[in-house]
Amino acid sequence: MSWSMKHETVCGLDIGTTKTCTVVAVAGPTGLEIVGMGEAPSLGMRKGVVVDLDETIKSIEAATEKAERMAGIHFGEVVVGITGDHIRSTNNRAVVAVSGEDREVTTGDVRRVIDASKIINLPSDRQIIHALPRYFTVDGQEGVSDPIGMAGGRLEVDTHIITGSSSFITNVLKCVQRAGLETAGVVFEPLASSAATLLQEEKQVGVVLLDIGGGTTDIAVYSLGSAIYTATIPVGGSVLTSDISLGLKTTLAEAEEVKKRHGAGKGEDSFAVRTLDGRSTREHTTAELRQIVVPRVVETLRMARQKIVDNVPRDLVLGEIVITGGGALLPNIEPLAEEVFGLPVRIGAANAIGGLTDAMAAPQYATAIGLVLFGANGERDDAMRIGRRRGGVLARAQRWLADLWT
Ligand SMILES: Nc1ncnc2c1ncn2[C@@H]1O[C@H](COP(=O)(O)OP(=O)(O)OP(=O)(O)O)[C@@H](O)[C@H]1O
Ligand SMILES: [Mg+2]
Known part of the structure; x- marks a missing residue:
């Protein structure tokens, strides 16, 4: 079923290593409003990967039933979070000729150039989860965030590409399906946590999001407004x-x-x-x-730091570390992270959104809330997103929703 028919109810499903969390929201005239949330222990996952189908299904059913009961609505489609050691990220660049006779960049051109950037050397057992446009270049002019309507003959894009193991992803989606739900889209978890907690200004200046969960520590680095590096370390609070x-x-x-x-x-x-x-x-x-x-x-934080140091440009400017996930609640974690990274640290809770209670704003729910925000944005197609940036549900949502996919 197409997204547009169901866009008024949006549901996020975060199947973690310790807990599963389902959040449901409705996109009303005043924006997005959370109407239900459910949580259940998760016993079938290890380090972000399914190791027991039945346990995972049970956990999804339990969390979802609670969310449905609280919301008083039954829903069928969920945006599902994915993580694990199998995730890899890389940056790529592609170029196309602008197709129209009037040499004006269209949604179609944007879609084509993003698709072209997805052509990477990928083993047959891996698939692309995201191709996030970082910026476009039109006739050599770099740093264009929305090229649609611009005049030019040559359109380039720099994308951040995130891939994962097809079988690991399929196993998660199998559990979702057997729990009676359809998958509306999949999102790499730290991108969801970032969507819920980071401000556009932070992404612009340069920020590292660390989601310290039970079995994984997920990393997302943003610079100049968009994701530049993402990764997962298979260590979390359980250790x-x-x-x-x-x-x-x-x-x-x-x-x-x-x-x-x-x-x-x-x-x-x-x-x-x-x-x-x-x-x-x-x-x-x-x-x-x-x-x-x-x-x-300190060891876990150093591993995260090393990954970042090894993979981002040397001259990258970073202003802050934002920690989410249950690990963010560890008493006295801030000074440790400050010491390891040499940067100011803040604990990330979900930004204000309709219906969000204090309890839901705790750092371990950032991923599930972020998944809802991705869903509310209404697209799984990166190119369509750009075309729709000016209208639709999005226009009514808060400002920081607008740049979710980047
Ligand atoms: N107050 C606290 N102090 C320290 N650790 C905490 C606290 N509260 C929760 N945790 C830890 O946070 C972890 C769970 O975090 P979270 O709910 O974000 O993980 P998850 O999403 O289930 O797992 P993952 O993201 O790794 O798949 C557990 O290891 C738990 O012990
Ligand atoms: Mg998690």
Whole structure:
């Protein structure tokens, strides 16, 4: 079914390593309004990849049913988040001749040049998830953000291309389908988290989004308004929990509690930790906990930093680090990230949007809310997006919705 027939209800589905989250919104006359949200534990994913179909289906069904009940509507189509170690990104450039006799760039030309940029050397088991236009060049004039209507004979585009393993993606979509839902589109998760939390100004100046989840840490780097580098590291908050469990000789459940309560917190407090058999408790100090937590967090952040250093131009300007995902809630994570990156750090919660409660604005829901924003933008086709930028549902939405796909 075509998107346009259903665009008034938009639903995002984030199947994480620890939780599945479904968010449903309606695009009304005053903009987008969140009307339902559901969350359920996710036991069938590891590091962003499906390892148990049945568990994953169950989790999708549970989260979606909750969202439907809260919204009081039944929906069929969802925008699905994708992540995992199989994702790769690259930048590409393509050129076409402007086709019309009047030498004016049309939507068709834009579509053709973006399609041309998708011609990359791709193994047969991989597919393109996004081809995001970074900027266009018309007759040698670089840095054009919307070339439609411009006069010129030669149209070039620089795109950020994101690819993934076809079978890993298919497995996610199989679960979605078996849970009774249709996939309206797939979005690489850090792009969704960015859409929910970053401001256009931040993307313009240069910003790194880090989504620290349970099983993965996703990276998206923006410069001059658009994504320039994206990646995933298969390490997240779950490793930290098992480190604590081993270090303090306690259960994973108790370690998770300790992590959330004290994290990398400073001070010299002591606290009781239940022993493995659960029959007694042992005293530990925050200083001890820091010795376990800090090296692992710093290691993960350094891995992210190294990936960025290795893959973006040396002269790239970055103004800030924005952290989302449940890992953003780790007590005292900001100073650690500030030290590793040498940049100011802020915790990213979803930007204001109709119907968003304080609870929903927590960093671990940024991906699901971002998926809804992608859906509200109404297109899966990058070229069409550009043509429609001036009208439709988009025109009624907030300013920062307009540049989502870039
Ligand atoms: N207050 C907190 N302090 C520290 N860690 C936290 C806190 N709250 C949640 N977390 C951690 O965040 C992680 C879950 O984050 P999130 O919900 O973003 O992951 P996910 O989306 O399920 O996984 P992924 O994105 O990796 O597939 C867990 O490891 C959890 O322990
Ligand atoms: Mg996540």
